[in-house]
Amino acid sequence: MTGVRKSGELPEVTISGDALVLASVSSPAEAALLNDWMRTQRANHPEAQIDVLQMPGEDPPPGVVASLVEELQTGDDRSVVPVRVFWVPGGLPTRVKIVGLLSGRDTYRPPEILQRGILRRDKSRARVVAGEPAKVSELRQQWQDTTVADSPRDFARFVLRRASLAIERIELRLLGPEYKSPRLIKPEMLASSRFRDGLEGIPGATVEKAGEMLDELATGWSRFSVDLMPNLGRAIFSRGFDPNIDYDGTEIESLRRALEAHPAVLLFSHRSYLDGAIVPVAMQENRLPPVHTFAGINLSFGFMGPLMRRSGVIFIRRKLDDPLYKYVLRQFVGYIVEKRFNLSWSIEGTRSRTGKMLPPKLGLLAYVADAYLDGRSDDVLLQPVSISFDQLHETREYAAYARGGEKTPEGVSWLYNFIKAQGERNFGKIYVRFPPAVSMRQHLGPPHGEFEKDPDAKRLALQKMAFDVSWRILEATPINATGLVSALLLTTRGVALTLDQVHHTLAPSLDYLERKGTPMTESALRLRTPEGVRSALDALSGGNPVTRVDSGREPVWRIASADEHEAAFYRNSIIHAFQETSIVELALAYAGRAEGDRLEAFWAQAMRLRDLLKFEFYFADSARFRENIAQEMTWHANWEAQVAAGSEGIERLLYDKQPLMAHAMLRPFIEAYEIVADVLRDSPADVSEKDLTDRALGVGSQLAAQRRVRSSESVSALLFATARQVVADQGLLTPAPDLAERREAFLKELRGIMADMHRVHMISRRHFLERDAARSESADSA
Numbered sequence: 003m004t005g006v007r008k009s010g011e012l013p014e015v016t017i018s019g020d021a022l023v024l025a026s027v028s029s030p031a032e033a034a035l036l037n038d039w040m041r042t043q044r045a046n047h048p049e050a051q052i053d054v055l056q057m058p059g060e061d062p063p064p065g066v067v068a069s070l071v072e073e074l075q076t077g078d079d080r081s082v083v084p085v086r087v088f089w090v091p092g093g094l095p096t097r098v099k100i101v102g103l104l105s106g107r108d109t110y111r112p113p114e115i116l117q118r119g120i121l122r123r124d125k126s127r128a129r130v131v132a133g134e135p136a137k138v139s140e141l142r143q144q145w146q147d148t149t150v151a152d153s154p155r156d157f158a159r160f161v162l163r164r165a166s167l168a169i170e171r172i173e174l175r176l177l178g179p180e181y182k183s184p185r186l187i188k189p190e191m192l193a194s195s196r197f198r199d200g201l202e203g204i205p206g207a208t209v210e211k212a213g214e215m216l217d218e219l220a221t222g223w224s225r226f227s228v229d230l231m232p233n234l235g236r237a238i239f240s241r242g243f244d245p246n247i248d249y250d251g252t253e254i255e256s257l258r259r260a261l262e263a264h265p266a267v268l269l270f271s272h273r274s275y276l277d278g279a280i281v282p283v284a285m286q287e288n289r290l291p292p293v294h295t296f297a298g299i300n301l302s303f304g305f306m307g308p309l310m311r312r313s314g315v316i317f318i319r320r321k322l323d324d325p326l327y328k329y330v331l332r333q334f335v336g337y338i339v340e341k342r343f344n345l346s347w348s349i350e351g352t353r354s355r356t357g358k359m360l361p362p363k364l365g366l367l368a369y370v371a372d373a374y375l376d377g378r379s380d381d382v383l384l385q386p387v388s389i390s391f392d393q394l395h396e397t398r399e400y401a402a403y404a405r406g407g408e409k410t411p412e413g414v415s416w417l418y419n420f421i422k423a424q425g426e427r428n429f430g431k432i433y434v435r436f437p438p439a440v441s442m443r444q445h446l447g448p449p450h451g452e453f454e455k456d457p458d459a460k461r462l463a464l465q466k467m468a469f470d471v472s473w474r475i476l477e478a479t480p481i482n483a484t485g486l487v488s489a490l491l492l493t494t495r496g497v498a499l500t501l502d503q504v505h506h507t508l509a510p511s512l513d514y515l516e517r518k519g520t521p522m523t524e525s526a527l528r529l530r531t532p533e534g535v536r537s538a539l540d541a542l543s544g545g546n547p548v549t550r551v552d553s554g555r556e557p558v559w560r561i562a563s564a565d566e567h568e569a570a571f572y573r574n575s576i577i578h579a580f581q582e583t584s585i586v587e588l589a590l591a592y593a594g595r596a597e598g599d600r601l602e603a604f605w606a607q608a609m610r611l612r613d614l615l616k617f618e619f620y621f622a623d624s625a626r627f628r629e630n631i632a633q634e635m636t637w638h639a640n641w642e643a644q645v646a647a648g649s650e651g652i653e654r655l656l657y658d659k660q661p662l663m664a665h666a667m668l669r670p671f672i673e674a675y676e677i678v679a680d681v682l683r684d685s686p687a688d689v690s691e692k693d694l695t696d697r698a699l700g701v702g703s704q705l706a707a708q709r710r711v712r713s714s715e716s717v718s719a720l721l722f723a724t725a726r727q728v729v730a731d732q733g734l735l736t737p738a739p740d741l742a743e744r745r746e747a748f749l750k751e752l753r754g755i756m757a758d759m760h761r762v763h764m765i766s767r768r769h770f771l772e773r774d775a776a777r778s779e780s781a782d783s784a
Contacts (some may be wrong), residue, residue, distance in 0.1 A: 017047050021081045021135065022073050023054045024165045031117035032087040032128075039085070039130040062162065070158040078139035084165030088131045088172075133168030149193040156193070163189060187337060188216045197333050207326045215330040221294055221316045231313040232286040235279030241425035242395070243432050247284060248523070253436040254288050260383055260439055261291055265342040267370055268293050270387035271359060271475050272348035273575070274396055275420060276432075277389050281346055282314065284387075284434050293346035294338060296366060304414045322365070335366065336373035339382060345370070349386075349471055355400040356720050357574030359476060359620060362468035364461070371464060374442050377449040383439040384467065386474040390575065392430025392484050392525065393541070395423045401567035404718040406699055430484070430541060433523060437478035440470050473620055476578045481515060483525035483538035485576035488569040491548060491561045493666045493763075495713060498551055498558035505535045506773050510661035511580075517637075520579050547572075566715040570670060577667050581619050582630050584664040585611045587656065589631075591758035593645055594652040601646050611755075617727045618671050656765050665763035672755050673711050674721035675728055677702045679749040682729060687737040691726055698722045 017023075023040070027033050033056070044052060055069060062070075074080075089111050112120055120127050145160045191197050192213055201207045236245060260266065270277055278295060285292055294314045302310065302317045311317070322328050338345060351363030367384075374382045403409070410416055445467040446453055446460075453460040490507055491499065499507070508529050515522055528534025539559050542548035547565035551558050561569045589608040596603035608631055612621050621627055635641045638658060644651035656662070681697045682689070689697075702717030711717070729735060734745050 017043055017050050017052055017081070017083060017135070019081065020051045020077060020079065021053070021083055023052060023083045023085050024057055024070075024162070025054055026057045026084070026086040026166075026169070028058050029114040029117055031114070031121060035087050035121075035128060035130055036085065057162070067155060067158050067162075070161065071154045074138055074158060074161065075154070078137065078142065080138050081135040082138060082141065082161060082165065083135045084133040084168045085130055086169045087128055089128050090126065131169065131172050133165065133172050136164065136168075148195060150195045150198045159189070160193065187334070188213060188220065191216060191333060191337055200329055200333065204326050204329055207329070211326060212330050215327055216334065219316055219318070219331065219334050221311055221314055231279075231309075232283040235276075235283045238279060238421050238424055239276050239432065241421070242427060242429040243391070243424075244430065246431075247280070247287075248431050248433045249284070249288070250435055254290075256438070257385065257436045258288075258290060260385070261344065264381045264383050265339050265379055266344045266383040266385045266439065267367070268344060268346040268385045268387050269349035269367075269471050269475075270346065271389050271479070272350045272353050273357070273389070273391065274353065274394050276391075276424075277348065277353075278315075280389055280432060280434065281387065291344055293344045296345070296347040300412050303412060306414075306417065332369045332372060335369040336376065336378050339370060339373040340378035342379070346387075349468065349475070353396075355403050355571075356718075357400075357571035358577055358618065359472055361617075362465075362472050364464050364468060367464060367468060368461075371442065371446060371453075371460070375446060375449055375451065375453060375460075380449070381441055381443040383441060384471050385439045386437050386471045386478065388433070388435040388437065388475045388479040390433045390479050390482065392432075392482055392523075393546070393572070394429065395426060397547070397568040397571045400571055400720075401565075404567045404720050406695075406719045427544075427546070428541070430482075430525070431523070433480055433482075435478040435480070435521075437474040440467060440474070442467070445470075469620065473622075476620055478521065479575075479578075480521040480523045481526050481576045481579055482523040483529055483534070484542060484572045486511060486526060486529060487535075487538050487542060488547070488561070488572040489576065489666045491559065492566065492569050492573055492713070492715065493766075494560065496560055496563060498560035500556055500558050501532060501536055501539070502777060503770075503774060504539065504559065505529070505532050506777060507770060508535065510769075511663070514583065514661055515579060518579070563714050566713050567718065570715045573667070578619065580663045580667045581615070581621075582627070583634060583661075584667045585615075586631060586634060587659065587662055587664040587762045588668070588755060588758050590645070590652050590656055590659075591761045592754075594649040594656075594761075595758075599646075600648060600652070601642055604645055614675070614728060615668070615671065617724050617731070656762065657768075660769065662762050662766040662769070665759050665766065669712055669756075669759055670716045670718075671721060671724075672752060672759065673716035674698075674702075674718060675725045676749065676752040676756060677705065677711065677716065678722055678725040678729060679734075679745065679752055682734060682745045683742075683749065687735065687741055689735070691723075694726055695719050695722045698725070 025036050027036050036054075036056075040052070040054060044050070053073065055066070055073060057066060074082075117128075141161055141164060142157065144164070145157050149156070149160065192209060197212075198209075201209065201212060239245075268281060270281055278297065281293060281295065284290075292314055294316055296316050296318055297310070299317045299319050301315075307317070316334075318331060319327065322331070335345070345366075347366055349362045350360040351365075352360070354360050370382055373379065399410070445463050453463060486508055487504065490504060490511075512522075512526070512529060515526075525534070525538060529538060539548060539550070543550040543559065547561055547568035548559050549562050549565070551560070585608055588611055589604045592607040593600045593604040596607075605628070609624070609628075612624075612627060615621075622630060638644070638655055641655060644655050678694065678698050681694065681701050685694065685697065699717060699719060699722070702711065702722075703714075705711045706714045706717050726735075729748070732744075732748055734741070734748060738744075
């Protein structure tokens with residue numbers, strides 16, 4: 003085929019010479035349509051020798067296959083033309099389509115009993131379409147190049163698969179790219195010489211076992227599911243969210259062009275189970291090709307299993323400890339990539355229960371990289387997808403996890419409760435962003451390159467590639483009002499603020515975000531006005547997680563201790579925008595108390611904090627991180643001279659800097675590290691993860707009750723899990739003669755950082771009181 007045709011255009015198929023028409027018909031009505039079409043073809047091409055072989059259904063009986071074997075032996079110059087009756091979508095009852103979807107039938111093909119009546123009313127509802135012809139010699143060469151089979155019957159089945167795929171391509175032009183779906187995966191893979199060769203190297207592997215695993219992985223889109231599933235997803239989230247997802251139109255068009263050139267893996271941020279429904283909705287309503295989403299086998303329960311399988315979901319096992327299963331999964335991914343279908347999963351692997359992005363998981367990404375390096379595609383695009391929400395009902399669940407609670411297992415009752423929870427209240431808007439894609443070719447070089455022979459270098463390249471995707475997700479995620487308001491109210495330790503206090507205190511943060519060019523939602527931009535602040539506070543009120551007290555002269559808002567974990571989730575979702583400026587503040591405070599070269603102390607502490615927090619947050623590489631810090635410090639005239647001058651100059655820098663964010667953004671994490679370091683003082687060297695977490699929860703609860711830690715937010719099993727990574731990275735979980743001394747030194751270092759944070763907080767408090775006094779004076783004079 004040459005050129006690119008618009009959706010709905012069909013290529014001209016000319017039947018000439020000796021031709022065999024493979025007609026897929028399965029009813030008398032379709033047979034009648036085929037006969038009419040054949041009469042027209044013979045009339046238009048009287049010189050052609052045209053034979054017809056009818057193929058009833060997807061899996062023809064042995065007798066039909068035997069007839070095809072004979073037809074294929076009549077000459078290699080003979081053309082094979084696939085033909086099928088195409089039913090134009092529309093008109094079928096929804097219940098008929100749902101039954102078809104669950105049973106695996108074509109949900110747009112009317113039942114045989116209805117077909118004649120439909121055609122009597124409207125002949126345009128069905129038409130005969132023909133795929134591009136191929137000579138028997140060409141098909142035979144393809145068969146010999148790609149399969150291990152050698153019998154005429156196997157060749158006939160190969161021709162049937164090619165014919166079916168040729169028709170699929172034609173129907174795709176009629177329906178549009180959003181209906182693109184893989185078919186015949188299992189027979190194609192099992193017949194592949196590449197697949198069979200690999201099986202031979204796996205002890206105990208058989209074609210039968212591999213086939214069973216392919217059945218487990220099987221996926222595909224029925225045409226009805228392309229319409230149904232996004233509508234179901236939209237119906238679920240529209241119970242509590244604005245049904246109109248917020249997109250960037252320019253990004254959508256860039257994505258559309260990119261998907262025309264290469265297969266893509268859409269890697270999305272993961273905060274909610276809704277994410278799995280939102281990606282298909284985003285693709286469908288923007289008329290983009292569908293994606294095949296990987297999901298844990300735990301979500302294949304009840305009627306959801308077959309429904310989701312026929313809606314593009316690929317269920318995979320949680321544990322990949324079977325060599326045969328790993329091999330089959332790897333080859334399955336390779337097939338999808340080679341056929342240029344799009345894949346999707348969470349780059350984080352699981353939902354983030356804290357609100358901030360988790361480290362990327364490389365397992366499935368490594369399989370895609372293997373397919374690319376094997377030459378199954380000239381490039382694969384890794385498309386970052388940022389999905390964010392104004393609010394989520396799941397924050398209550400995450401708060402329970404932070405207190406040591408257990409995850410509720412998925413099932414039918416769980417699904418019912420999840421859907422029901424969406425209608426509890428208005429959760430605001432959903433934001434989806436598609437920042438520029440990451441090219442696998444750019445990171446890994448051309449296929450069959452050096453990484454095939456160097457697994458360590460390949461893994462490092464994969465890590466950098468995944469990091470690049472995650473970084474782009476963060477940079478594209480817009481800052482919303484929920485996160486900014488939650489961050490502010492968490493700093494007050496439960497003290498309530500008036501509308502005016504919240505409004506004016508947020509202003510420096512908004513100034514900072516605008517100066518940095520950080521994307522913001524409309525709700526965040528409206529925080530410039532009292533009305534916008536009031537709207538954000540009202541949306542969060544009612545213990546979700548803000549409490550409003552309006553029994554006095556004017557309403558005030560606060561976050562109660564019991565709601566701090568929920569509020570922290572929202573605050574954590576915007577930390578990436580403030581983490582570098584927060585480190586600047588702590589590095590300045592450290593330099594103010596350091597001995598010797600203060601400027602050197604500033605940079606050393608900035609890099610040390612980056613190292614301590616590397617398990618919590620994404621950072622630019624060391625050189626770029628330093629450049630970012632230096633760029634921000636240029637906002638202050640002669641900053642280096644002021645730092646070098648000593649504590650007085652540093653105090654002026656801190657006082658002039660607005661906003662001051664370290665206490666609002668980083669305190670809970672450093673405080674959680676401090677609790678774990680405190681617990682380590684009387685813990686064995688090889689303390690288990692569970693014991694360390696249990697001890698930290700106990701000691702942390704005591705310290706929170708005594709107000710020796712800032713808030714109960716720091717007492718979190720989720721934060722303690724990362725804290726354990728930090729102390730392990732510091733070598734504090736490995737037996738050594740000086741272990742006790744190093745553990746004590748680390749605790750002392752953390753307490754020093756907490757002291758620096760308190761100093762920054764006090765300056766911020768001064769700013770607040772001065773602004774408050776100025777507003778009161780202005781109000782009195784008015």
